[in-house]
Amino acid sequence: MSQQPVDVLIIGAGASGAVAAWNLVETRMRIVCLEQGDWVNPSDYPSTGQDWEARSWGEYSVSPNRRGRATDYPVNDTDSPIAVSNFNGVGGGTILYNGHFPRFHPSDFRVKTLDGVADDWPIDYATLAPFYAQNDQMMGIAGLAGDPANPPHFDNDVLMPPLPLGKSASAMARGFNAQGWHWWPSDAAIATQEHDGRAPCINLGACLSGCAQGAKASTDITYWPHAMRQGVELRTRCRVREITLDDAGMANGVWYYDQDGAEQFQQAAVVILATNGVGTPRLMLNSKSERFPNGLANSSGLVGKNLMFHPYAMIRGVFPEALDGHRGPGACIWSQEFYETDLSRGFVRGFTFEMNRGMGPAATAMLGLGHGRIPWGEDFHRMYARLHERVTGMVAICEDLPELHNTVTLDDTLVDSHGIPAPKISYTLSDNSRKMLDYAMARAAEALRAGGATDIMSEAPLGVGGWHLMGTARMGVDPAKSVVNEWGRAHDVKNLFVIDGSIFVTSAGVNPTRTIQALALYITDCMKKRLANLFD
Amino acid sequence: MTNNIASDAPFDAAQKELVAFVAAAMIPADASRNMPAADHPRILRDILQTAVAAELAAICAYVNRLAHNVLGCDFARANFDQKNELANNLAGSNAPEVRGFVSLVVQCYFRDDRVLGALGLEARAPFPKGYDVPTGEWDLLETVKRRQPFYRVVDR
DSSP states (O other): OOOOOOOEEEEEOOHHHHHHHHHHHHGOEEEEEESSOOOGGGGGGGGGGGTTHHHHTTTOOSSSHOOOOOTOOOEEEEEOOSSSSSOOOTGGGGEEEGBBBBOGGGGGGOHHHSSSOOOOOOOOOHHHHHHHHHHHHHEEEEEEEOTSSSOOHHHHHTOOOOOOOOHHHHHHHHHHHHHHHEEEEOSBBSSSSSSBBOOOOOOOOOOGGTTSOBOOOTTTHHHHHHHHHHHHEESSSEEEEEEEETTTSSSEEEEEEEEESSEEEEEEEEEEESSSHHHHHHHHHHOSSOOOTTTTTTTTTTTTOOOOOOOOEEEEESSSSSTTOOSSSSOEEEEEEEOOOOOOGGSOOEEEEEEOOOOHHHHHHHOOOOOTOOOOSSTTTHHHHHHHTEEEEEEEEEEOOOOSSEEEEEEEEEEESSSOEEEEEEEEOOOHHHHHHHHHHHHHHHHHHHHTTTTEESSSSTOBBBBBOBOOOOOOOTTTTOOTTSSSBBOOOOTTEEGGGGGGOOOOSOOOOOHHHHHHHHHHHHHHGGGGGGEE | OOOOGGGSSSSOOHHHHHHHHHHHHHHHOOOGGTTTTTHHHHHHHHHHHSSSSHHHHHHHHHHHHHHHTTTSOOOGOOOOHHHHHHHHHTOOOOOHHHHHHHHHHHHTTTTTTTHHHTTOOOOOTTTTTTTOOOOOOOOOHHHHTSSSSOOOOOOO
């Protein structure tokens, strides 16, 4: 069955797809977005029930393989120490992120020039700065101006007051001060005042499984309502199988399965991919044709290559006094003391410490059991009591560098519920990343002990920590060395655009969502400016 | 009166007994803290209702395999001391079946009203009431505010 043709077809309604829909709507083009997942009802989020911890590990797990919803697709990540995390639905990964919202640094766009590794980006920080600011307005940012680790970047009319430090962040701040190290209130995509119809944060503490209060900026409640009021059509439970080409080599539409499982063809003049660093290469590799036998727009052979995660270390300290427990958003403060390259540390590039407050009782018990602090049997309760509401800590988000052998390919046998080949991840942790993780764990332990912690528990790499999926359709000016150009258009197919984390050249050492969205604004802005000659 | 039809119950009596024993071996009662054991009827019912049948079947099969290897008999035929020996083996196990079961027991235990109350926590959903979090020690930031910018400046 064939649908009425549209001008712009966006695939994916997550962090970047929502941005593109909103930013292109003023063109008055007919815009349709196909999303394989559903709308999520905030009243269904785990924090609306006393069983919130259990539900956040099950139906709201960050792992699509564990979640196993009909709207998910399976991922073969047995050949990777880091498993993919995502969410398939309107809002995408922003449904389950914690709203920690840093920007890239200017140096992140000049990695080759400054440090002699990887490649420079074809754009720079100054190019993205106005789009960062525009996105901040749409998402709503809490924070504090004046961070010495970052360029000034706040319009005070936009900024909301920072999240509370509470007892947990205060304890960690004491430790970082004792070491003479940087820390600062995190930029957070969490409303601390009413913002664009969203209520302020009330410290539910379960940000990673969806915000029932609506304080956290997921795109289902930020960009999408605005885009839809302006006429964008969003079709849910529509899973795209492949993008098709016409005889001239231009994308002319997609085949997808609708909510009833019926095969549909949607004709489109422009196709925009916004399905994250795994979903996008999967779809491109599934879109084989005579012209592109190795996958759509893949003459460079780089579709699916250079997969970057952020290898995570988790470091937690046990304090003698009660802290915040599970109360309050995880996002609170960060440290970028070790962000910029210092080769005396034994590795190139750096990382951000993202402090993430405490945890609920079940997670505390699992932590203690997993690290040998809580035994089975008669001493269970006494040892649990030593940890109860006394644990806080941080993760280190380490910059990952692109390597050709880290890939997303198509699995030979695994398929989703529509029979579409599933992605297979092959990823090896680099020596540089291993050294960075070890260094981060050692420094975090020092800071926690300086703040009063009496016991430290660490883990790296975090096996469930594949939240950030980047690099698998990289941008660049050379068609032989990149998949899309400096404004997101595929070198090989001039009406195909990619706007998600796939186009990252390097990963930086921060959460990528703010940069993904700024890039989506930048790319769609470029499209608007070139409408008359978009395909030249 | 229960709604459950006996023949439809996903777990048989032997499985329930095994589950109850292992759960209590992991988390026994502690009267001094007013903490129930994980085989308290209400918590055990939650465990059995929450469990995916395959998961519980897996832990039962694992324990029976272990019983055969260690004791030379089924779990059901083991005496009290032998069962405790099995529990010690399970406590040191990193087998996926055991890890899954531990997670299940912990999830159900730490959402029980009595357990939460004994820990000084309100037995309620976080939403819609939310929680108070103290503002914190903002004066700690003064030393950092005095620091000069230290990000790398990059020429365009």
